[in-house]
Amino acid sequence: MITKEQADFYQENGYLLVKGVFKADEVETMRRAMDGIIERAASTTLDHNAAWQGDYLPPEELKKLVLKGFHDVHYHDASFTRALCHPNMVSILSMLIGPNVQLHHSKMLVKPPENGAAFPMHQDQPYFPHDRHTMMAASVHLDDTDEENGCLCVVSGSHKEGPIAHVGRHFLNHQEYPISMGTPCPAKAGDVLFFNYLTIHGSGPNRSDRTRRNVLFQYRDAEDAPSENTHVNWGQGLMVCGQNPIFKAYTGAH
Numbered sequence: 001m002i003t004k005e006q007a008d009f010y011q012e013n014g015y016l017l018v019k020g021v022f023k024a025d026e027v028e029t030m031r032r033a034m035d036g037i038i039e040r041a042a043s044t045t046l047d048h049n050a051a052w053q054g055d056y057l058p059p060e061e062l063k064k065l066v067l068k069g070f071h072d073v074h075y076h077d078a079s080f081t082r083a084l085c086h087p088n089m090v091s092i093l094s095m096l097i098g099p100n101v102q103l104h105h106s107k108m109l110v111k112p113p114e115n116g117a118a119f120p121m122h123q124d125q126p127y128f129p130h131d132r133h134t135m136m137a138a139s140v141h142l143d144d145t146d147e148e149n150g151c152l153c154v155v156s157g158s159h160k161e162g163p164i165a166h167v168g169r170h171f172l173n174h175q176e177y178p179i180s181m182g183t184p185c186p187a188k189a190g191d192v193l194f195f196n197y198l199t200i201h202g203s204g205p206n207r208s209d210r211t212r213r214n215v216l217f218q219y220r221d222a223e224d225a226p227s228e229n230t231h232v233n234w235g236q237g238l239m240v241c242g243q244n245p246i247f248k249a250y251t252g253a254h
């Protein structure tokens with residue numbers, strides 16, 4: 001699915017956009033799955049606005065922003081289980097991470113039209129630090145994205161800087177790291193943006209009249225151990241490619 005040159009580009013720049021990983025009907029199935037999750041969540045006390053806060057906009061502007069975000073979507077709909085170990089994903093992951101790849105977690109992010117929330121620039125590393133930094137996100141696009149509806153932006157090569165201190169672990173100081181410093185990565189539905197968890201990234205608000213839906217899978221090398229006992233979920237460590245070289249009893253932690 002990808003060439004050696006593309007894999008080298010990822011190692012050098014810390015990100016890679018791969019076109020057409022999912023077909024139109026697979027994308028449509030995931031869109032419907034997302035709608036179902038939103039509908040079922042709405043009838044519970046677990047529904048919430050997941051918009052990140054910060055100081056990249058005045059407080060009254062921030063209050064208007066909305067993000068529908070739920071974690072571990074593969075526990076809610078099997079279409080995401082199929083997507084996270086889709087043969088195209090397996091082929092790409094084994095070239096970017098190595099032969100033995102595990103899932104860490106999944107989540108869905110829906111930026112509604114007009115007021116879909118931004119993500120201030122950040123690394124994902126502070127949320128779930130690992131020893132060898134093999135962790136990467138695969139952001140699967142379920143809609144076409146551009147700068148107007150808040151496409152992802154990445155800072156090329158920033159993964160080489162290593163972990164950077166974040167404001168309260170969450171995001172980088174926006175004066176020093178404005179969203180505008182990132183390279184916008186517009187994409188089509190079915191494309192996947194892979195980026196290392198040290199790569200500085202973020203996205204602007206959705207100011208368009210179009211929804212922006214992404215599902216994001218985090219993966220790691222099976223031998224890359226968590227440095228802290230954080231962001232743990234049941235079932236973490238599902239093998240997506242290859243074998244687990246470490247034989248141990250799985251208890252739910254890590």
Ligand SMILES: O=C(O)CCC(=O)C(=O)O
Pocket residue numbers: 109119124139150151152201202203214216
């Ligand atoms: O999808 C986006 O726009 C950004 C998501 C993100 O940065 C994250 O979940 O860490």
